[in-house]
Amino acid sequence: MLSWYDQAGRSLPWRAKGNNSADAYRVWLSEIMLQQTTVAAVAPYFARFLEGWPTVADLAAAPREDVLSAWAGLGYYSRARNLHAAAQQLAADGMPETEEGWLKLPGVGAYTAAAIAAIAYDLPANVVDGNVERVIARLRAVETPLPDAKPELRALAAELVTANHPGDYAQALMDLGATVCTPKSPKCEQCPWQSACAAYATGQPETYPRRAAKAERPRRYGAVFRIQRDDTFWLVRRPDKGLLGGMAALPTTEWRAKKFTRAEALAAAPVSAAWKKIGQIEHVFTHFALTLDVYEADCAPSNDGWWADASALPTVFKKAALKGRDH
Numbered sequence: 297m298l299s300w301y302d303q304a305g306r307s308l309p310w311r312a313k314g315n316n317s318a319d320a321y322r323v324w325l326s327e328i329m330l331q332q333t334t335v336a337a338v339a340p341y342f343a344r345f346l347e348g349w350p351t352v353a354d355l356a357a358a359p360r361e362d363v364l365s366a367w368a369g370l371g372y373y374s375r376a377r378n379l380h381a382a383a384q385q386l387a388a389d390g391m392p393e394t395e396e397g398w399l400k401l402p403g404v405g406a407y408t409a410a411a412i413a414a415i416a417y418d419l420p421a422n423v424v425d426g427n428v429e430r431v432i433a434r435l436r437a438v439e440t441p442l443p444d445a446k447p448e449l450r451a452l453a454a455e456l457v458t459a460n461h462p463g464d465y466a467q468a469l470m471d472l473g474a475t476v477c478t479p480k481s482p483k484c485e486q487c488p489w490q491s492a493c494a495a496y497a498t499g500q501p502e503t504y505p506r507r508a509a510k511a512e513r514p515r516r517y518g519a520v521f522r523i524q525r526d527d528t529f530w531l532v533r534r535p536d537k538g539l540l541g542g543m544a545a546l547p548t549t550e551w552r553a554k555k556f557t558r559a560e561a562l563a564a565a566p567v568s569a570a571w572k573k574i575g576q577i578e579h580v581f582t583h584f585a586l587t588l589d590v591y592e593a594d595c596a597p598s599n600d601g602w603w604a605d606a607s608a609l610p611t612v613f614k615k616a617a618l619k620g621r622d623h
Contacts, residue, residue, distance in 0.1 A: 298461055300488035301468035306475065308335065309342060311415075311467065318463065320391045320416040321352045324398075327408045328379050332372050332582075335474070341370050355380070356387035364543055365608040372582075373543050373610065377536070378403025393417055414466040422454040423466035427473025432456075433505030434477060437494035441506035449505075477501075513580070518551040519561035519589040520616045521571065528603040529617050532566075539581070544604065546613045551586060561589060569595035574620050579612040586612065590619045 305311075310326035312318040325345060329338040344366060349355035355363070360380050367376035382401040392398050394417075398409035410421035424432075429442070432449045440448055458465050476483045484496050495501040523530040531544045547566040549556060562571055571591040579586045606617040 297468045297472070297488055298464055301464055301471065304475070304486075305464075305468060305471050306335075309339065318416050320412065321386075322346070323412050323416040324382075324386075324391075324404075324408075325355075325379070327411050328375055328403055329370065331375060331408070333370060337370065341367070352383050352391070353387045355383040360542070368543065368608045369611055369614070371611070373540050375403055377542055395419070395421055411466065415463045418461070418463045420457050420459045420462040421466065422450065422457050423469070424450050424453050425470060425473075427471075427477075428453055428469045430479065430505055431469055431473045431477045431489075434482070434495035434501050435489060435493050437498060437504060439506060441508040444508070445505060513583070513585050514553065515585045515587065516551040516553055517555045517587050517589075518549045519556050519564065519591055520549075520577075520613065521547040521565050522574075522590060522592045522617060522619075523547075523566075523595060523597050524592070525603060528605050529609075530566075530597040530601050531604050531609070532599065532601040540610050540612075543610050544608045544613075545610070546616055547599070547601075548588070548613075551588075555587075556589065561591065565591070565593075566601075567593075567595055567598045569593035577612070577615040577619055579615060588612070588616060590616045 308326075310318070310322040326338065326342055329341055329345075345355070348362075348366065349358055358380070360377070363380045364373070364376050367373065367379075370376075378401075382403055385401060392400070393413075395409040395413045398404050398412050399406070404412075407423065407425055410423045411425075413419040414421040414423050429446065429449045432438070432453045433442075433445065436452050438445055438448060438452070453469075472487065472489075476486050480502060482501050484490050484493070484501060487493065487496075490496055493501065495504040529546060532547050534540050534543050534545045536542045549561055549564040558573070565571055571593045574590050574592050577588050577590060579588070606614045609617060
């Protein structure tokens, strides 16, 4: 596996290979960004964060609103709030050098703590993300479906943890899952573990890991209100607690299971005006799908907020801001 990684491992901006040590700040920042997000999506955000805040002290000193704005579009916004809070703790107390130390920080769970320990400090840690789960499920032909198989897969992965370049080994497993042992059409002929893989021996490796049937994603409804001045929009700050907490947003109703009538929607508008419905937008969150009616009015806002362009908005509100526009 280590030989394969030396030849085929991905070159990523937060990564160091072989005898080169990785910077803990860069590893931590990248791992928080990579939670539930792809490498391709993370790369430009990682570069912008490093440009704006090259050290953890810089990030800790930044206004939280600036950090949230820089995060806009990356999703799972509680990560940004936790990132900023953790940066302040790291700036005050220093970088932990153990899994246990990292687990005490907001936003850091078992996988992230293990990944930082292995990659930044070359400690033998059991690093298990979705890619690793898939590799292990196929290697051992685990019949228990996900998510019930998670404890079993973690235990099986722990048996393979090595003290020989553990950081490279952890990243090798991640890369194998991301580039070779992919969910569909795995490239088994390129796999260094092909001869030992029980799923490959069955002739149907793509059927692993087994998965329980997914429940249908529920749908919610709401309305969003767009007040525009040239290329800027009237934005408000969402409450800290809850979905998209602390993020900039267009004014909106609650999001509920029942559709809003026009009268119900306009009763929640930020100001009384001649609101015109200009269409709908769709957005999918992890646990539900959302349909928002988009209303627009030429009026002066009367509630707390500010004028800004759409760049700082989360994707769902950016869709509403740009609905019906040419750009």
